[in-house]
Amino acid sequence: MSGRYAFVLAGGLGTRLCLLSERRAKPAVPFGGKYRIIDFTLSNCVNSGIYDVGVLTQYHPTSLHRHIGIGRPWDLDRTRGGVQLLQPSLGSVTSDWYQGTADAIYRNLVHLRPRRAEHVLVLSGDHVYKMNYNLLYAFHQANHASATVAVTEVSEEAVQSFGILETDARGRVVGFQEKPRRAQSRLASMGVYLFDRAAFTQWLVEDAERSDSRHDFGRDLLPRLVERGEAVYAYRFQGYWQDVGTLDSYYDTNLALLSDQPPLDLRDPEWVIHTQSADRPPVRFEAGGRAERSLIANGCRVAGRVVRSVLFPGVTVLRGATVTDSILMHDTTVGKGAAIDRAILDKEVVVGAGGRIGWGEASTPGRACPEHLSNGLLVVGKGAHLPEQVTVGRNTRIGAHVTVDDFSGDVPAGGVIHGPDPEH
């Protein structure tokens, strides 16, 4: 099947990921010990034989742009097709910041023009899942659909976080509600859409001309199409799919990888998740090092104890230190005798010797983003330096690039240490 094209929406703010997406788009947030969230979508594309992909970026794109580069890890560095980063620009009638997901594609229709694709696949770079898009194409064609939305079943409490679809017995969508309080159906849109090209172009142009539209697929375009009886179908995806939209779900999804039979198999040679990875030596376990129930990537050095944790490349755990139930990103160092518990440490964090990070009671919600920091998790932003012997309570937020001078002693539960202004 040649001539297939996919747009990947990767501009998302990911506000509910707190510090992790403060300076990077959600798709660029590190995941699973060596990946970035967008790796799943890009790998799904190439594993499904789709080698022509446009990635739409807008919010803090640097980290994502560097990660994708020319697309080498995914074999997307190609003479024809490959990967193209589509950042908002000036210079034509349709150019401006992207207002919504549909608007983002509308402003990039120019990229569709030279392509032969009869269908347009629209994906989100925010989700963790392994999916063969060929099955979606087959379903779409078998049903003579104009649009097909991939759906997955979610729990009753989760319906308010997703676009929820109602279908008839044949899978045709008869109702579409964006983030409803309550719903009959539990089928959530995965942010994976397949459209007939001609209809798609027409709908986008129509939508762009409407002043009452927020130009969003889930909130405007798809409900409208369903309402007026277009052939919109729901493709039921049975595999594992995670939105990782909140700090808690991000944490749980990472730690779920540590079980004997993880719901997401990263070891499947038939569906490899590709990523940009630097050349790092194998993990070095030193005397006194101990790791159980953990994922530990190349380049790590373990001389302390690591339990139920995810260590990204280049993490160092020095002698006498313990890391439990935590996620430590690239090149973070845990000093001698320090203890880390239920914490997410972004890249290049330094925890001084003897520090106790994640200590004491968990009932005081965080002063910073209390809605995300209330279950005992704490977050430390990129490049933060924590002083020796410091005790940091739970539900705390330590900003990116704080230095030891920003601390005036221990940090109580729910506390905040602000980093330098993220916009400077």
Add this chain to the structure above:
Amino acid sequence: MRHAMALVLSGGSGDRLSVLSAERAVSAIPFGGKYRIVDFVLSNCCHSEIERVSVLTQHAPTSLHDHLGSGRLWDLDRRGGGVEILQPFLTREHAGWYRGTADALAQNTDAIMASHAAQVLVLSGDHVYKMDYRDLFRAHEARAAAVTLAVTAVPPGERQRFGMVTVDRAGRVRQLEEKPKTTSARLASMGIYLFESEVLAECLRGHPVDLVLDVLRPLVEEGERVFAHEFEGYWDDVGTLESYYRANLDLVAPEPRLHLHDARWPILTRDEERPPVLMLTGAEVEDSLVANGCRVAGRVCRSILFPGVEVEAEATVVDSVVMQDTRILRGARVERAILDKFVRVGREAVVGSGADARGDGVVASLTLAGKYAFVPERARVGRGAVLGVGTGPEDFVENQIRAGARVADHPAHADLR
């Protein structure tokens, strides 16, 4: 380094590396938990800004060719220059196979001269070290040398293993001795030679066979400007089983001499995309290197696990080198062994059991398993035994292989299993 090219000699059959080189050139033997031996030289070239590298191959080159590919990993996929493979070929005049190091270069004189390089750096693909060749070029140019040899000090006990170099105070080479029984020289040649291309071209016209005997020694005797440049870092020739094993195990010593965790001089290699190491409950790993893709539930001590190795619960691996995708099943024990790729050690089997085989040194106590060897459940493999490529249950007598025994290679058996 636009005016230089490197020639990497990677043709050796490496008989001394037993089953490890049964189906691959020495340069292509896995090393250090994720690398191949040749990665060290290629990474040195890359970091030293040498943009034109020719690799001379002869013995079992497939694995090496696959590994090199387009040279991308070392940034050697270039429009001008880049990496090129020089495998023996036929001409109207001669029969092709390389008879020695100098003959290999002589047969490729055209290719070498076509690069118009002012200097030619001759390297061996069988050595493990990190070296900035730019220092060598600077020393060479400062002395207006015709040839500069990189040399390194070796302890008296090891001098009979190497080509020893005697230099005068100015660093000029006065004598070259091949593997001398006794010598006063303290510097060994590292097999790294920087030639002025014109000098090399002239030498190759005389149909030399061996670089040291037929090229370098005559140059020294004729009074040409041959200098030595002393290298002080770690360097190891891993061309014997003993040195290969020792160099690997040295990486997991408390203070390894070779630092792989050096962000300024990373060793670049072909890295399959594998998930991070999964450490399960009960895992105990100390003083070891464990690469991505491994899954460990047992005990690992002073060992090196390459990508995709599985050590099941209650299994033990001690003082061993275990290559890609080898599986050590529940309750098995592996001690002082080198297991090649895709080996399977059955439940409660023991590899490296009992006393050492007769003979001396490390080799008598080391147990080897070639690619695809299969050790059945509860079987015993004695120390010093060598399981050939594709060894299977049919090779075991009373579920046992005796110490020091050699099971012949039969790769086809692995295909049938």
